[in-house]
Amino acid sequence: MYSVRMRAEKGGRHISGAERLVSEEEIQDSVQSLTGRALSHERGKPDFVNISVEAVKSPVKNLASLPVILHNAGNVMEGRNAARRTLEFLGIPGFCIQKALSLLENGPSDGQSMRGAIIMDMQGNRLEPDRERGVRATRMDITEKAAGELTKSLSGKGLSSYFTHVKEALVLATKVASIDGTVAELCWSDDPYYTAGYVASGRTGYIRIPYLKENGDSNGGRVFFVDNINIPGYINEIENKPVLIDRFAGIREFTDFHTI
Incomplete structure (x- = not known):
């Protein structure tokens, strides 16, 4: 198995990134697909595209996906409140939640989005070594069978046009929720016209919230809330341990936390 990764930039600013875990026979098609994606992103045409192909030498860990929970927030205020309530339910201190929301709203890297994620402990400390790059989760993919089940489920909810965003x-x-020390994740996209984001954890599943930012806003990112981790070991697992999602755990509407 091989990891095929794409990273695109414009003027040193991150434009897009994506990855596949594929067989040797699929490398050429994957490189072509990822190159096309890099050159047609809504955030602009890049002046730098990097494609890397690397043999995966570690054993691949197979996982069932988190269940997908659909929240029905109707605007950004409702969406942010839903994210806060979910993170509070998971035990994240309020001041950490507010700091995370502010960082994503204003740009976590000196007002700009960054390629990777923030790692934040329960005292609100940022633990990622490089605050421009962040920590980038890599070496992960989903099987065709599980992706097909996700496609069918999203179509049944009228969300098929968001398949790529939701899948990735x-x-x-x-992957992140499966790693020891992860309490929760907060994310919304830096794609300017994709307003959705999510809160995810092993306890709650993947809660998709349709509005976490205003349309046209190019700020976004992700925060991994952690507790009691060995920082180098945690980052190594995020960045280097291969994971393949081979089962889809289903989709349903959010009602309340008692049903999660």
Whole structure:
């Protein structure tokens, strides 16, 4: 198995990134697909595209996806309140929640989005070594069978046009939630016209919230809330341990926390 990764920038600013875990026979098609994606992103045409192909030498960990929970927030205020309530339910201190929301709203890297994620402990400390790059979860993918089940489920909810966004977010959230020390994740996209985001954890699943920012806003990112971790070991698992989602755990509407 091989990891095929794409990173695109414009003027040193992150534009897009994506990854596949594929067989040797699928490398060429994956490189072509990811290159096309890099050159047609809504955040602009990049002046730098990097494609890397690397053999996966560690054993691949197979996981079932987190269940997808659909929240029905109707605007950004409702969405942010839903995110706060979910994070509070998971035990994240209020001041950490507010700091995380502010960082994503204003740009976590000196007012700009960054390629990777913030790691924040329960005291509100940022633990990622590089605050421009962040920590980037890599070496992960989903099988065709599980992706097909996700496609069918999203179509049944009228969300098929968001398949790529949801698929990639769900894969990442599932990997991160599976790592010891992860309490929760908060994320919304830096794509300017994709307003949705999510809160995810092993306890709650992947809660998709349709409005976490205003349309046209290019700020976004993700925060991994952690507790009692060995920082180098945690980052190594995030960045280097391969994960393949081979089962889809289903989709349902959010009602209340008692049903999660």
